[in-house]
Amino acid sequence: MVKSKKTGLGGLGAKGGGLGALFADQGLDNAVNSGDEVREIAIEKIVANPFQPRRVFDQNKLQELADSIKQNGVLQPIIVRHNPKDNSQYELLAGERRWRASQLAELTTIPAIVRKLDDDQMLQAAILENLQREDLTPLEEAQAYRDMMDGLNLTQAQVAKRLGKARSAVANFLRLLNxxxxxxxxxxxxxxxxxxxxxxxxxxxxxxxxxxxxxxxxxxxxxxxxxxxxxxxxxxxxxxxxxxxxxxxxxxxxxxxxxxxxxxxxxxxxxxxxxxxxxxxxxxxxxxxxxxxxxxxxxxx
Incomplete structure (x- = not known):
């Protein structure tokens, strides 16, 4: 089930301007722009981003979000792409907490925007979204840097440059993985x-x-x-x-x-x-x- 409408909603927000700008620079803009087509997509047709490094979600916070969604609906569309193997299915780019909470709220559809991204862009987008979280732990941040290096074939210096960070800061986080x-x-x-x-x-x-x-x-x-x-x-x-x-x-x-x-x-x-x-x-x-x-x-x- 897919229903479409236009929206003028603002951006998804970011933890600092640098990462938000990087989304745009890399063609990964996750902002909801005026004129974007928002579709009501069946939740059962959406799967988590296969490149998402985050594996653990706070169930109490998800339930709080689900309760809010029951009262107010999903206020911010999620971002998805078509599944490369099945065009009738979708993979998440941004908004996994909203997607998971909507399932807890027993919704059947969720507002979404469809973007065209390849696998490398999906990986980078997932990592960048992860880095914007306010509750990011040091180890999760370290793992995000490692995922960027491994998935995108980057050096520490290249990761640091892309994120606008000092190479020593990235190196210190990576050491935590040891x-x-x-x-x-x-x-x-x-x-x-x-x-x-x-x-x-x-x-x-x-x-x-x-x-x-x-x-x-x-x-x-x-x-x-x-x-x-x-x-x-x-x-x-x-x-x-x-x-x-x-x-x-x-x-x-x-x-x-x-x-x-x-x-x-x-x-x-x-x-x-x-x-x-x-x-x-x-x-x-x-x-x-x-x-x-x-x-x-x-x-x-």
Whole structure:
């Protein structure tokens, strides 16, 4: 079902003028212009942009939008293109939240504007729309840059130039993709800031990133406090480089203990199999944290 009408609605809005201008420069203008033909298209004939890097949507916010749509309708048309494999079907360019919320609102049709775009333009448009979101997380922004590089065969410098950003800023975001998955989860949940995540990437021993990240969250560290901890751990790692090589068992045991306590651990063993374990702590608070990890409550002593 497709019904057409003309509209004089304004633009979709952008997070800063640079990206909005880039849409126009690349022929990806997602603004609704005077004279654009708005069609009522059956929702069942529309599928999500196959190049859309965003995979997770806040269900509470979608429901709020759906409730608004039930009361007021869809005020802003979505932007689509014909499916290259089936001209009777459509693929989304912009407005996926409105499309998804309209389904929750049990609408059968949605106002839409049809544009002619190839696959490369669809990919770039999806990424650019993603970058305009107000709730964009650092990792989502990083992934958008990576998608631009991979999908459009661009370098960091070319991505930065297209978006009007410093190359170093793009590089800093891309580095976040090297974080362990558990640390990425903490960053996405807002328990770690981007500044803290970047600091963690400065650890020489990359295996330590996850336990140190958990420690930073547990202790409510500031970026500055975390920087001091990372510098201290790096210094300790450097000081042990020239020590005699350890057996694989001692190495594995040391690594396991360091992961457990989130701090430097030193183990020695003599020929008879006896030895000692030294656990480094940086302050009284750090010592209490280690006791907590061991399940020792000094208040009960």
């Amino acid at each position: 974080l362990p998955d558990e640390v990425k989860d903490l960053l996405n949940a807002g328990q770690l800031s981007m500044g803290q995540a970047r600091t963690l990437l400065g650890l020489h021993n990359k295996r330590r990133i996850t336990p140190v990240a958990k420690r930073a969250v547990a202790e409510g560290m500031t970026v500055r406090q975390l920087e001091q901890l990372v510098n201290k751990l790096n210094e300790q790692a450097t000081s042990t480089k020239n020590q005699p090589s350890l057996s694989p068992y001692i190495k594995a045991s040391t690594n396991a203990l360091e992961d457990k306590f989130g701090t430097k651990v030193h183990m020695t063993r003599n020929r008879k199999g006896a030895g000692k374990i030294e656990i480094t702590y940086l302050s009284d608070e750090d010592l209490n944290r280690i006791f907590d990890t061991l399940g020792i409550n000094l208040d009960d002593e």
